[in-house]
Amino acid sequence: MSLDLAIFVISALVAVFGATMMIFQRNPVASVLYLILSLVGQAVLYVQLGAAFVGAVLIIVYSGAILVLFLFVIMMLNLRSSADLGEPSPPVSRFVKYFVSCLIFLELSFIIRESLGAGSTTSAGIVTMADDSFGSVESVATLLFTRYLYPFELTSVLLLSAIVGAVIIARRATEDELPPQPEKAVGPISQKTNEGQE
């Protein structure tokens, strides 16, 4: 029990620390790295709650794929320091940001207070523990390969067509595309003048 508690406290602290540091960094690359740290902490929390699959997905998909994509974009845009981020936001939009974050904070604390007050067993299941198989790789896989087999396979077809499409759009021009065809001149598409009539 004490080991559980220790793991919880440490990983929760890591998650909160990462999230806090992410906000206060002026360098976007460092920000993304702190976000990854925060996500690793959260993944540990998920594993502790028995949702091993969600924890693994959090690491593989979020830290592994999406945040690496963020890094690529930041590097492509060559944002090195706070100077590249442009002017600080005007007070009005800053006020909106604070207002929205306060709202979310209030909402979260309300949910947590409600779920704790309700005796932690009957409410929406925020603090309650589901049965052992919930969120495990087996239960997800069983659903994925029986009940949802058809959508699952369709998704792979969708991804394939997206890949093929991206390759066609982005590929290098081949030699038969290079010689200029006697095509029409480049111009904006707009309503043509009314010459065809009469």
Add this chain to the structure above:
Amino acid sequence: MIDYTSASIDFALLGPEIALLASAFLILVTGYVKSLGKLSPGVAFVGLVIALVLSLNQWGNQSSGFFGMVTCDDFGSAFKVIFTLIAILTLLMAHRYLSHKSLNRPEFYALLNISTMGMMVMANSTDLVVMFLGLEIMSLPLYVMAGMARRSPESNEAGIKYFVMGAFASAFLLMGIAFVYGASGTTDLRRLVTDYHYIVGNFKLYLYSGVAMILVGFGFKVGAVPFHSWIPDVYEGAPTPVTAFFSVGPKAAGFAVLLRLFVFGFAYIGLLSDVFWVLAALTMTVGNIMALRQNNIKRMLAYSSIAHAGYILIAFAVGGDSAVSAAMFYLVAYALFNTGAFAVLVLLETRTGCKSDFSELSGFSRLHPYLSSVLALFMFALCGFPPTVGFFGKFYLFSAAIQSGFIWLVVIGVMNSFVSVYYYLRVIKVSFFDQPQQTFVPVTYSPAIIVVLLITLAGTLGLGLFPQQLLDISQSAIFAFL
């Protein structure tokens, strides 16, 4: 009846889809092998023909599988046959056009087959998630096909516009599905129908907003009027055979899903009839009035496709068996004569520098009396003159509406048909009676496009003379509705 709860994972239900997918894979694998690359259109054609035969075999064979996610009924099979026929016609007219514009790549044919497969998934789905996936599988290849001509700025514009608007529509659709799921706890259409009164009693607001958002999403896809703004630019900029494909294919698929969803699934929502009334009236009117002042035939046909979507939407306002079968009849008829008109445009555009402006048609009839008469016939069919199939399409739709008491909607529809005569007949006037400003460059035929013209011509005239057969088929198709 159909066993609705069937959990059987029976891949025989997916025969046509698998045939299309297999041919697409074969093209992707062999396309860049030097000696095999030329075979890609042939492989795609064989795949489509096999899919057509398998879809025809599914007629009358009713079953459900994959935990109720797929339902094979005559409604779905009929639409599958329509999709494969449209894809075959597109394939036949595309090959020479693409070679002429040096766009002839193997992937085009693979994408065509994958897109057709997405339409089939849509037509056979009774689950909102599968519906959405089918829609995306259909749309993604279309975005790419619209932007295939990378050297042409218009084609690029078409691809990007189509993609952005399509993604926008998908977001609405997905949000709507999420709302419906939140209200009902299921994405299965049949559960939505059986539990309808419970859902509406408890979560009316969420169900209604979800249904509204789903309607907006599909409104984009079929080009209903407040959501039509992308259509003209996309239709004009995309390569012409591709335009022919997505002026009928995705529209038919969108209407297949809309029929399942709104005539059967959410039929209890009484407000929907009024919503569709307004949508139909707006779509017809705006489409026809905007088409009046176009100087490019592709743009004119784009607005005319909006107008025809409006006529079909009448069936949704009316509801009931006769209206649904009339809508299916109209879709088949529209697919025939619209594809035929685009086939003539494809022929014209295989001459260098032709953009399908109206003025380029002057002098057309002197050099090509037969081809221009064929074009004239398709225009008559688009107007809805007898004895073409276009007349009976409108006749069945309007008479179904009158029988249910939608007199004003029919009045608006008939007025719109009169307006449309002006711009359709303008094609005939320019090609037959206008003095040519410059000498008309002759058109060269290819065997494939002659086949397309013959099929569409035979369909337009033959079904116009014997419409009862097609009507019988569409009436028997709706009996197994969901």
